[in-house]
Amino acid sequence: MSRKVKAIVLTGNGTNCEVEMAYACKIAGADIVDIVHLSELIYGEKRLADYSFLNLPGGFLDGDDLGSAKAGANRFLHARIAGHKEMLFDDLLKFINAGKLILGVCNGFQLMVKLGLLPAINGNYREQSTTLTFNDSGRFEDRWVYLKANEQSPCIFTRNIHIMYLPIRHGEGKFIPKNVAILKQITKNNLFALQYSRPNGLPTMEYPANPNGAIKAIAGICNETGRLFGLMPHPEAYLHRTNHPRWTRESLPEEGQGVKIFRNAIDFIRSKDF
Numbered sequence: 001m002s003r004k005v006k007a008i009v010l011t012g013n014g015t016n017c018e019v020e021m022a023y024a025c026k027i028a029g030a031d032i033v034d035i036v037h038l039s040e041l042i043y044g045e046k047r048l049a050d051y052s053f054l055n056l057p058g059g060f061l062d063g064d065d066l067g068s069a070k071a072g073a074n075r076f077l078h079a080r081i082a083g084h085k086e087m088l089f090d091d092l093l094k095f096i097n098a099g100k101l102i103l104g105v106c107n108g109f110q111l112m113v114k115l116g117l118l119p120a121i122n123g124n125y126r127e128q129s130t131t132l133t134f135n136d137s138g139r140f141e142d143r144w145v146y147l148k149a150n151e152q153s154p155c156i157f158t159r160n161i162h163i164m165y166l167p168i169r170h171g172e173g174k175f176i177p178k179n180v181a182i183l184k185q186i187t188k189n190n191l192f193a194l195q196y197s198r199p200n201g202l203p204t205m206e207y208p209a210n211p212n213g214a215i216k217a218i219a220g221i222c223n224e225t226g227r228l229f230g231l232m233p234h235p236e237a238y239l240h241r242t243n244h245p246r247w248t249r250e251s252l253p254e255e256g257q258g259v260k261i262f263r264n265a266i267d268f269i270r271s272k273d274f
Contacts, residue, residue, distance in 0.1 A: 002181060004031040005269045007053040008046070012038040013072060013165035015059030015107065018201045020236040025055065028262035029240065034156030038075070041091070046270065048095045056108025058169075058234060068132060068172040069110035076115055089115070090269050093125060099274065101265050102228045106170055109220070109230030114200055118230050120223045121182065121193045121223050129178045130186075130221075132232070140171040145211055145246055147233060153192035154226030156268045157261045163201045165244075166195070166233035169212055173232040175214040175221070194220035194231055235261040 007025040011018035018035050024031045030053065040046040048054065058174050062071035079088045094103070096117070104112040111134065112118045116128045133185050136143055145168055149161040177183040177251070186192055195203040195217040196210040203217040210217050220231030235258030243256050268274055 002270045003274070005053060005266050006032040006051045007034070007055060008048065008051040009033065009035045009055040009057060010038055010041075011035055011057065012021050013075075014061045014063055015057050015058040017059055017105065017234065017236060019241070020064075021055050021057040021105065024236040024259060024262045025053070025266070026258055029266045041081070041088060042079050044084060048091050049098075051274075052100050053236070053265055054095065054100065054102045056102065056104040056111055057236070058106030058108060059220055061111060064107075067113050067114075068170075069107055072096040072111050073114040076111075080255045092117075096228065097098055097127060099225070100269045101156065101225060101269065103265060104230035105236060106168075106173075107231055109232055110172065112228065117228055118223055119182075119186055119221050119226070121185045123224070126205055129182045131176055132172055133174050133176055134172050135170070135174055135211065137207065137211070140169070141173070141208070141211040142169040143167070143208060143211060145209065145219070145233060146197045146199050146201070147194045148203055149171065150190055150193055150195065153193040153222060153270070154224065155220075155222035155229050156226045157222070157229045157264050158220075159264050160195045161260055161264075163197065163199075164233075164235075164237070166235055166258060167237045168233045170232055172210070172213065173212040175212075175216075175218040175232075177215065183215065187216070188219075191221050191224065192216060192218045193211075193222045193229060194218075194233070232259070259269065
């Protein structure tokens with residue numbers, strides 16, 4: 001009997017992609033998908049422990065005051081769960097230490113980075129070591145990009161993916177590590193799971209293929225277990241061929257490329273490796 005997959009999609013305080021993300025989990029095979037407001041976690045009405053797959057969607061968390069997702073990160077760090085001794089962040093660490101999966105997209109990726117969940121070198125989830133800052137163009141970028149998956153990465157979400165084509169829409173997506181040592185660790189351990197690339201899969205620093213000037217063309221990273229993954233592009237925005245900008249002019253599969261990222265996660269939870 002296969003393991004049931006319960007996915008939670010966090011919403012509230014400015015996020016706006018929760019419905020698409022929940023639908024992605026559903027069509028990728030999750031048995032139960034709940035959209036949960038952050039306040040429900042804080043008040044103890046919902047508990048992370050009841051789920052195996054946490055989704056942090058995109059949007060404008062707290063209006064991106066203090067920088068993208070920084071205010072949201074502070075809430076996670078300092079909010080106490082009503083009726084319980086632990087902080088919300090402690091509950092999140094229990095979720096991670098239980099080997100469960102987290103996916104952060106765009107604003108959700110920014111949240112993971114600023115909490116310290118990614119890349120979390122040597123399992124240190126309490127110290128921020130990278131950031132996502134203003135695009136080199138100095139403006140909000142809304143376009144589709146090609147992405148090359150790093151086949152050497154431990155990332156569970158990008159398994160058997162080679163090149164993807166997904167939309168980006170962000171003003172602060174430039175990935176920067178804290179120092180050279182952190183970048184070396186990310187490179188050595190193949191924690192960069194996705195890079196902005198040309199259509200042929202060659203990673204590039206050239207605009208607009210690299211829409212924000214990210215160091216090493218990094219579009220998404222994972223932690224050392226591969227179970228935590230964040231990316232700036234939006235896989236939940238390409239679930240069907242009609243989401244593609246050229247769907248009336250090209251022959252495309254019915255299923256959009258973004259579904260694969262969610263299906264990889266759900267298949268892994270059902271596997272003996274989970």
